[in-house]
Every structure is written in C-alpha cells, then in structure tokens.
Amino acid sequence: MTKKFTKLALAAGVSAAITLPASAVAEIRIGIAGPMTGPVAQYGDMQFSGARMAIERINASGGVDGEMLEAVEVDDVCDPKQAVTVANRLVNEGVSFVVGHLCSSSTQPASDIYEDEGILMITPASTSPGITERGYELVFRTIGLDSMQGPVAGNHLVSLDPQRVAVVHDKQQYGEGIATAVRDTLKESGVNVVMFEGITAGDKDFSSLVTKLKQADVDYVYYGGYHPELGLILRQARQADLDAVFMGPEGVGNSDINTIAGDAAEGLLVTLPPSFDEKEENQELVKAFNEKGEDPSGPFVLTSYTAVQLIADGIEQAGSTDPFDVADALREGSFETPIGTVSYDEKGDMESFEFVVYEWHADGSKTPVN
C-alpha cells in the first residue's frame, strides 16, 4: 500500500515538476512545523524566528531563481498525534518543503507522511538517530544526533571523575535515546552507573525519585528529557538537600528552567550546539535579528535559518523545485551556512556537528566549560 502510494506520489511529483515551470508559479511554499503552544513552545519560538528571518532575507534579495518563498506555519504542540494532523494539512496546502518538526517524537511520524507524499523535510532540532535510519530519501537535519551528543556529555562526566552516577530519562524517544547513549559512554569508561530509570513526562511529584537518588549517594545525575520535568527535579532536590551535580541535553537549556527551578538551576551542566551567534561571520545576521527585536542566541534559531537557506540553495543547485532533485543536490553539494559548512551523508545526517558543554546559571545565562 505504502509502496504504491510512494510511486503514485513520485509520479505526481515528477509530473508536477514538468508542468509547474511552464505555468510559472512565482511562489515556493515552505511549511514550518513546530510547537507554537504547549510546554516547549519556547523552542518553537526559536524555530519560527529563524525560519521567518531566512525567508525574509532570501525574498529581499530577489528570491530563489526569481521565485518568492512563502511560509505556511503550523502548530504541532510537540505532540505526535497533532504532528500527523498538521503534516496532512501541509500536504493539502500543497507545500513541497518543510522545515520541522522540533521534537523527535513529532518528527518521526510526520516524516512518514512527507516521505510518502514526496515532500522534502529538514528538521532543525530533532536529534533522535532513528529519524534518519529508515532509508528515507527526503529527510534531512541541520543538527547533530543523540549518538554524537551523548558521548560528548558522557565524556565530560568521565573527565569530572565521578564516583556514582545516576542516569534518569523521561521514557520518550529523545530523552531515553540520549540517556542510553550517555550511559553506554559512561560504562565503557568504567564509571559506576548506579541507577538507570525512567520517569513519566508531565508528572509533578519527584520526591520519591529524589529520595532514591539521595539514598544511592550519587554525585552526578544525568537527565535525558526536557526542562519542565528537570526544573521540578532540580527544585525538589534542592528542597531535600540532595548534593549532586545535574547534567542535561539541549532540551533543558532555556530560560524557562530558571522560572521553574529558580536558584536550583545554578551549576547545571548542559550540552548545546555551539553559540553560532558569536561567530565572526554571522555578526551581520545577528544585527538583523536584533533590529527585529529577536534573540538569535537560542540553540535552534540559526539551525532553522540554515534549514530554509539549504532548501533555497538546493533548489538553485538542482535548477528545479522537485523535492527529489533538491534532495540529490543536498547530498552532492557542500553549502556555506551560518552554522558552518554543511555536507550530507547518504542518510541525510550532517557529516560533522559539534556539541559544547555549558554551565547554566541562576539568572539564565551560560558559560562554556572546558
């Protein structure tokens, strides 16, 4: 059924590619899918802000081969069910390119639909390795993988010479994936991992977990998941006088964690993509963001910007707006973007992507740790 569908979509795509240039549609529609509402809406803001800026700037400089880009924005609330609904809506809207989704658990089901319908998708934020492991032709990302981020976090913990480490996760694709990668790295280096346990995302009470961590006498805790739960764990750990250093992935690194955890967020270690906004060559772009009153420093702003730019560059390189041609162009070429030189492997993963360890502070600022 799916195969037949893919072929059909392919045929439709090819025939569309043949007929479209003749009818000269002066618009390329790009879907932007991410959470506008819900508990991780803060990350969605970063994504939309980056993608909008890229579309504005590309249009201001004459568009892509004379055709303007137009954004179709949809809200997936970081909920897998909602992600499927909005993916279908984008199909109905007739978009050929999507920047999104944000949460790995949303990206995965949505990408099935895009692949079937012949839509090219670039996720600026989903780090779960599973997304690009299914041999899909039209799935790309502008961010690294948990399997790259996990070892960075794990090796940093190893370098701190921990005695007893606990690894906790939220049982979701992103959180558990990265927690497993961290645990494996720690075990390979002979670190004593005393606990590997899941919590329920959306829970509020972590006092039992905190008591257990205290009893296990851990000095480091790695948490795989997002900030609403980690914020509460930090706060409840502080109340119970648990004396351990916490570490988390980029899903916990935003200022909302300070709202929830308060002072308890001080000293939290976070692995994040490097601050692209501090790079010399991006200063002109940073200025453009500042003039709009937006903050380009979030981890997903410039990755989203890059995703849009790659779509535009891919279309130019391929000389066609057919998603399959663009996908080939992306795999073959190498592109200069705000996040550095991007080139893709067969699966659609970036050939190199770096993560950096930061120390988080109670006022929401961060400093790099070496």
Add this chain to the structure above:
Amino acid sequence: MQDLLYFCQQLINGLTIGSTYALIAIGYTMVYGIIGMINFAHGEIYMIGAYTALIAITGLATLGIAWLPLVLLIALICAVIVSSSMGWAVERVAYRPVRGRHRLIPLISAIGMSIFLQNYVHLSQGSRNIGFPALIEGGFQFGGDESFQLSISWIQITIFVTTFICMSALSLFISRSRIGRACRAVSQDLGMANLLGIDTNRIISATFVIGAALAAVAGLLLGMYYGSVDPLFGFIAGLKAFTAAVLGGIGSIPGAMLGGLILGIAEAMTSGYLSGEYKDVISFSLLILILLFKPTGLLGKPEVEKI
C-alpha cells in the same frame, strides 16, 4: 537503621502527595454521592485555584506586601472564592440543564467543560510553565548520619496540617450542620428530600462549591510545593484523585481520604523500591484488584435497591 529511615522518608513523600489527592478526591466523591455523576471538570477547577493563588501572590508582591501569613491568607481566600464561583457556575451552565437525563449526557457535558476550561486558561495565561514562588522554605532533618538523613520540609508539614484541618472541618460540617444534614438526605434520596421541603438545587450547588473550595486549597498548596503551574496542571492530578475516590469507594467522604492516602503511599513506595516507571502500573493494578474483590471500593456501601 538506614533502610528504616529510607522507608520513613518514602512514607512521608507518599503521605504528602496522598493528602493532596484526598483533598481533590473529595470534590469527585461528594458530587457522585449526591447526583451520581462524575464531574470531569473538577481537575480544571483545581488548576484554576492554583492560577488564582499565583495571580494573587504576584499582585501582593507588586503592592509590596510581604508578610507571609497575610499573603497566604489573601491568596487562599482569592483562590477559594474564584474556584467556588467557578464550581457553582459550571454546575449551573453545564450540569443543571441536563440533570436527570440519560447518565451519559452529563458526563459528556463535563468532559466538554473540562476541555473548555483548559483551553480558556491556555489562551488567557499562555501555555508555558509559570514559576510559583516558594513562600514556605526550609525544613528540618534528623536521624541517620552524614550520608542519609530524614528530611521534612515546612511545606510538607503545611500540606499535612491543612489537609487534616480541612478534612475534620468537612466531617463536622457534614455530620452537624443543617446543610450537611440536608446533603446526606439528598444523597440518600433526592426525590424524597425534595418532597420533604429541602431545596435540592441549593444543596447540589453547595456540594459543588465545597468541592471546588477544597480543590482551590489543594491548588495553592501544590503550586507552592511543586513550584510551577501550567494549564495541564489539573489533568493528571484530577485523574489520580478520581482514582483515589473510586479506590476508597466513590460517594464516601472517609473513603476519598483513605483512597488518596493509599494511592499516594503506593506510588511513593513503587518509585522508591521498584522503579518510577512502574508507578502508574502498580497504582492502577491496585485499583483493579480492589474493584475485583470489593466492587464498591474500600469504604463504599453497596447500592440498595429502592423499591
């Protein structure tokens, strides 16, 4: 000794969460006891209580009022007033017009109300977590050595004490006061109570108001305990409280208290000794087991066939 302390600590954690489940469960059980419907919007009333308390606390802080007992009192009064009026309004708007129809109709009306209230708060307050100031900080520790000490925070003690006071007051109210007696009469036989001159509409409204007021107290306490609120705050808590009410025997007030405590302790012990992943598995298995052997719940009375 270590193991005993660990057990006690998990017991305290369980009792804290259990007492708040009990406070919320009262609202489910009273409404069910009187009109035999499940008020699915009750979790949302609790969430609105937490939001109102937060707004009141923030407002007082901008006015420069910082004396803790006064802040807590005003926040509590605001939360109780807003939640109670919400409870009253929900009954008037969504339940009274469909009362006495097929029992599915009020149920669907209740689910609709719950979705409406959740989205109303989404729109008016935003969907992100909002930090709740920890007004009651600190605690004390005792027993054990350097590595593990039993610790109880003041907020946990506040939760126990407040729950205990609310429960005792409610029991007294139901057993001694005029309205309480009318409540019991209505729950035994609504039609007969009506014939004997009890204003049943007023009593039913009173039930919703009392349940909502207790939920507002729980909202303020748990907001402070967890330190953040979001529009989905009431959903899981409501589900757990409903489970507690069924566990203890829906319709029975002491049953709701017992059910809440058992559920809280079961959850804490499972995460403490097994793994947090099994927390919900164990609590719901417990529910199924109890319902298998005692279908009316722990303290529920079997329904008497009225001839």
